[in-house]
Amino acid sequence: MRGGRKALLKVIILGDSGVGKTSLMNQYVNNKFSTQYKATIGADFLTKEVLVEERSVTMQIWDTAGQERFQSLGVAFYRGADCCALVYDVNNVKSFENLDSWRDEFLLQANPRDPENFPFVVIGNKVDVEESKRQVTQKRAMAWCQQKGNIPYFETSAKEGINVEQAFFTIAKNSLKQEADVELYSDFPDPIKIDGDTSVAKSAGCEC
Amino acid sequence: MIAERSGRDRASGGGGDGAGAQHAGHPDLEPIQYTFEPARVELAHWAHQMQVARAEMAHQPINDPDDPLLGTFDLLSHADVDAASPGARGAAIEPIRIARPVDHARDVVWDRTVEADTSIGKFEILSTDFAPPPREIVRGEPVSLETWRSWFHEGPRLPDETEEQACTRIGRLRVHPSVVREAIFRGGLENAVRPHAWRFLFGIFPWSSSVAERNQIRADRQARYMALKRAWKSQLQNLHDSASLGEHIVKDDLADNIMRIEKDVVRTDRGHPFFASSTVRQITQTDLQRPQSPTQAPLAGSSAARGAPAARTSLPNSGGASLPASPRSSTASTAPFGSQFRLTGHLEQLRDILVTYSTSPENDGLGFVQGMADLAAPILVVMKGNEADTYWCFVWMMERLKDNFRKDGSGMRRNLETMETMMRVLDPGLHVHLKVIDALNLFCCFRWFLVLFKREFEFDDVLRIWELWASDRYTTDLQHFIAMAILDEHRDAIVRHLLTFDEVLKYINDLSMNMRLDRILVRAEQLYLRFEGIARSRGCISDRDVEPFEKTLVERLDSLEL
């Protein structure tokens, strides 16, 4: 990857305590689910190499504690994020209602260059649980996503490994896009596009 | 921000040597932004392992207590730690007096970081500290039941008595509490002694109490615990009644706390045998449609038990026969209003303790905060399921730690700032390095302080750390020295290889369950003594000070003008 573009994608997973953030991350990175995960204290991250659009990139996935008490700490971790995954538990309506404040908090703290277009992904987790327990319909969740600027929406089960890969793939793809856009801005204040993205990528590489 | 990051990284070629070198001698420069590189974390781990292996190979033969070289070694070299470990040196308990004259003429300028050669360049560090020469630290054996009893009147066991029985009728302490504290600090406690000793260490019994006084204290505390627990249970009953009358329940703190507590209780120490027989059953829709009184037994035949061991036991009990049975309701399982889970056994007890705490006057309006379950569970294990005693030990512990749980983060911030100041005094090189790579906020130590190393060591090691911490030998802030000891153990790997905040955090998080406590405890004591030596040489400690220090460590540190 030397000489190429930066290949580290920073992804932040946010959502209420117990919605399954740690479980999702571990299912994605290690293909494992354990009922023994502990409540997250502070923050940690895992990395995974992925191939997106023929580029090998490193995803750095940040898992933070869900209890709002720890948010004063969050600040340092949100900075420089390329994508943010908002997770709720489909069987817990409160965790869904809190997505708004998680999103606002993130935008406030991470302070991304272009908040309107910052890539979010929404994940409704624990769909393996019996249907009768479900409190948030797919329709309702999708309406929210649409209203917030067409955020991609996934329903997953970290336990059964349903849809997890797909959700994170979209996260990777959208982060990469974000990363590319930002570099375009920063390295070349007045970019003159000749023939699209590729030439920009090439010239960026030459700089090294 | 992102642009900065990637741009700089490209300029430095990802290596760091070029970019860092120009800053030599300018520790006050702004942090440099590098990009996280997982390989550097791997490299740092590898380097540390090599360093340990090398030290062990090189110094294996050093087991002669009279080796003249020992005294002149770098205080924190591996040789010193290894030589001082019980295995190498025997386990003589040598009490350490801290009031020792400081002989400046003899003292060495002990500072390996006068010039800090780090991966981001060389830094000149001015240090005029005179530190006492390294002293040999000897760890001791854990205190046995016999030793424990020998410290009390009427301690010896009668012929027809069990050890447990003998321990519960012991009279007044015959020795000075400092003898007990020192012994506990030196070697910790054997498992069998813990339930007895922790009741003293964690503030239930005064050291001076007689057996009659202790019985009285215990009865009082038990009654108070029961009253507190009854209060929230009946509050729940009321909520439940209103709910079943169809009244709209407005947001309720109690129900909210219970929900959050249960979420964590079911994720706490589930792998420990003590909790193995406790069960968790998610409350199903069926249960909710047929509301039941919180004191009623669960519905027979309700389905959907999930992720829980199959067997349901009633009352896994409190092991030690002589300990009063824990106060708990006779029903096998209760699910308070608002519960998501039906818990049994020790998990149910853990929940009740935490709910009681969240509603108690001692709680100070904190409610339940994540991390509390990690602090309460080990105490419940040591107390063999005695709820009331666990509760009061926990309350004592929280009195010391609760600032860390404040919503505004003030307590934790102070903790981390204290660490930073300590580091500036004890290891300026590491301090500069972390500053330059923008990791001086020390978030990497956050979890250590919040749950007192619960997540970093195996269960038994955690108990050991806690009893040393509660022994108050030297200081009531032992956690800071343990934290410094861990950082110190890994400082070379950190300074030589890690270039970003992320890498430090990852490296430190990776250490969890992978550290040797014996080495760290020796180091922590050495660091304490060194710190005290420095503080003394700067006039921050006078010989009139009593130990453990009455003034807080933070105040003392703040008075160290650098």
Ligand SMILES: Nc1nc2c(ncn2[C@@H]2O[C@H](COP(=O)(O)OP(=O)(O)OP(=O)(O)O)[C@@H](O)[C@H]2O)c(=O)[nH]1
């Ligand atoms: N049935 C089911 N349970 C899940 C799923 N994902 C997580 N869980 C369970 O939900 C609980 C919480 O999961 P975690 O991954 O620890 O939740 P978290 O969001 O990381 O929580 P915090 O660390 O407290 O913020 C655990 O008991 C998991 O076993 C899922 O997809 N299905």
Ligand SMILES: [Mg+2]
């Ligand atoms: Mg988590």
